């Protein structure tokens with residue numbers, strides 16, 4: 001069976017220019033990735049450090065976990081932006097894939113709710129009980145960490161199944177109920193699944209490393225100088241580990257997905273591929289410079305390092321987008337779709353986006369503005 005038969009081809013035109021859709025999909029995913037990385041790898045790192053990291057490890061564990069409810073709220077809301085644009089321009093392959101794996105896909109919500117509660121229980125426990133956190137609250141934190149890693153895996157599963165139409169007919173036949181699918185499929189047989197999952201985890205460790213330093217520079221004025229110099233050393237070590245992880249997972253991803261990746265190595269796309277591979281070098285170099293000078297960075301330098309990591313995630317998001325288009329092209333050429341721009345909804349989206357971004361920025365400003373009491377958590 002031709003997998004293309006499972007994609008609706010009689011499509012209405014898309015309601016916004018395709019460059020606009022791709023721009024906001026990539027921008028939205030980059031913004032989602034920052035907080036998502038902090039709960040994806042950050043919670044596990046914080047929990048381990050809280051138990052095994054000595055005095056400063058405990059401080060970082062406490063800090064990140066008390067910030068986590070806000071980080072989760074930001075990240076989940078920011079996930080809506082790319083979701084919106086996936087649905088606008090990629091609805092046909094997106095829904096085909098997520099219907100075939102419907103139970104797994106819906107499970108994201110079922111897992112996210114207890115994960116959210118777990119984070120709250122741990123975080124509020126730290127505020128009320130301090131270091132004497134009850135065993136129940138500790139367990140809730142660990143359960144949340146594991147659930148969030150599983151949710152990440154389900155996302156990778158869904159997004160990789162979406163670009164793997166060859167797997168669909170078989171998944172459909174296996175769970176066929178009088179022509180309808182039972183939705184029990186999964187992309188587990190796809191060799192790119194695990195490297196892709198590992199790649200995002202590697203990036204997430206890097207983002208957590210940068211947050212450790214950024215938080216120490218911007219929000220931790222109540223902590224000691226020793227904590228700050230500890231955070232610089234650990235940030236650099238953690239970032240180095242994440243870079244090695246990223247390189248190994250990235251290489252495996254390229255090898256397992258070579259059929260599509262070979263186009264990523266043609267000119268001029270190869271320049272983007274190289275940039276994506278080398279991008280983590282910049283935050284690493286900036287961190288290394290500080291470590292070598294034995295000097296804790298100023299707020300400005302810490303912001304520069306954070307910006308460099310945002311660049312790493314941004315370039316990665318652009319590459320993912322280019323690759324997604326390449327993978328789908330044989331069955332679904334998104335760039336060739338007709339457009340009939342609907343200016344009213346487009347303007348409403350832009351207004352809502354700017355208002356939302358403004359409110360979020362204002363909320364962050366309330367925390368960091370001069371004259372505020374030091375953000376203890």
Ligand code: HEM
Nearest residue numbers: 025029036040076079080082083148151152155156159200
């Ligand atoms: C419930 C609110 C969430 C929404 C609406 C959301 C939305 C999205 C969307 C639309 C993408 C794909 C972006 C694209 O390809 O352009 C994505 C990717 C991803 N999300 Fe989220 N997300 C949410 C929560 C989470 C949670 C709780 C996790 C847990 C770790 C997570 C982890 C991931 C990962 C790992 C990817 C990358 C998957 C891949 O393509 O390899 N997200 N998210």
